[in-house]
Amino acid sequence: xxxxxxGAAGRMGSRLIHAVLEAEELELTGATERxxxxxxxxxxxxxxGAGELGILISDxxxxxxxxxxxxxxxxxxxxxLKNLHxxxxxxxxxxxxxxxxxxEQRAEVEKYAEEVPVVLAPNMSVGVNACFKLLKEAxxxxxxxxxxxxxxxxxxxxxxxxxxxxxxxxxxxxxxxGRDYNRVANYHREGLCGERxxxxxxxQTVRGGDIVxxxxxxxxxxxxxxxxxxxxxxxxxxxxxxxxxxxWLNGKEPGLYDMQDVLGLK
Numbered sequence: 001x002x003x004x005x006x007g008a009a010g011r012m013g014s015r016l017i018h019a020v021l022e023a024e025e026l027e028l029t030g031a032t033e034r035x036x037x038x039x040x041x042x043x044x045x046x047x048x049g050a051g052e053l054g055i056l057i058s059d060x061x062x063x064x065x066x067x068x069x070x071x072x073x074x075x076x077x078x079x080x081l082k083n084l085h086x087x088x089x090x091x092x093x094x095x096x097x098x099x100x101x102x103x104e105q106r107a108e109v110e111k112y113a114e115e116v117p118v119v120l121a122p123n124m125s126v127g128v129n130a131c132f133k134l135l136k137e138a139x140x141x142x143x144x145x146x147x148x149x150x151x152x153x154x155x156x157x158x159x160x161x162x163x164x165x166x167x168x169x170x171x172x173x174x175x176x177x178g179r180d181y182n183r184v185a186n187y188h189r190e191g192l193c194g195e196r197x198x199x200x201x202x203x204q205t206v207r208g209g210d211i212v213x214x215x216x217x218x219x220x221x222x223x224x225x226x227x228x229x230x231x232x233x234x235x236x237x238x239x240x241x242x243x244x245x246x247x248w249l250n251g252k253e254p255g256l257y258d259m260q261d262v263l264g265l266k
Contacts, residue, residue: 006072013074019240026247030058032064037059069250070246071094076098077098098120122168125241129259132260139177148219150173154212155212170185186201186203213232
């Protein structure tokens with residue numbers, strides 16, 4: 001599988017380059033950045049600290065994708081939608097770790113996935129996806145007798161809040177308990193806000209320093225508390241997950257998939 005990476009000069013882009021180079025059955029053939037980026041025209045391998053690869057960073061995604069089978073996209077929703085449009089027109093697969101989609105943007109992703117295979121996942125870590133599975137089982141076992149709170153921590157440059165991973169954790173618990181996440185999620189507590197309802201799922205956010213990503217879901221009962229946590233030590237695990245998703249997409253029919261599909265957890 002020939003792979004192109006968008007945002008190749010960024011922190012995540014450099015880790016993706018390393019992950020693709022290390023993965024079996026994958027070949028890096030293209031790298032792009034936004035128009036006007038200072039590293040346009042530079043060797044992607046040198047920028048990523050992976051040695052010279054002979055692959056120059058381009059600002060032309062369509063031209064780059066001509067020689068690629070799949071695009072890895074860790075950007076922002078509006079950029080991802082533009083990239084999906086290009087890939088759909090060319091019949092190219094997409095692996096995206098972008099987060100923060102509105103319901104309307106999510107619907108657009110689903111439309112593009114009718115034309116090409118798309119893996120869209122808020123978190124591509126194997127460990128986080130194992131946590132999703134554990135959360136589902138814990139919620140079913142504990143039922144309505146435990147209050148649920150989700151706390152996430154990220155670096156001070158992260159633009160969306162709460163994280164896509166935290167939202168997905170809340171959704172998994174809500175689905176297991178037969179609740180509508182959009183109705184029970186509570187993002188704000190301030191002043192005399194009243195007692196906590198039994199159904200609500202609290203969503204708390206911390207931003208600071210260089211935290212790669214930490215997520216904890218608390219199931220809080222009378223006299224006991226269960227915590228399911230995941231701490232990311234580096235971005236490499238996300239990059240390896242994206243490479244694994246690229247391998248898995250080979251031969252897949254158009255459709256919208258996630259890492260639970262990739263890992264066989266459904």
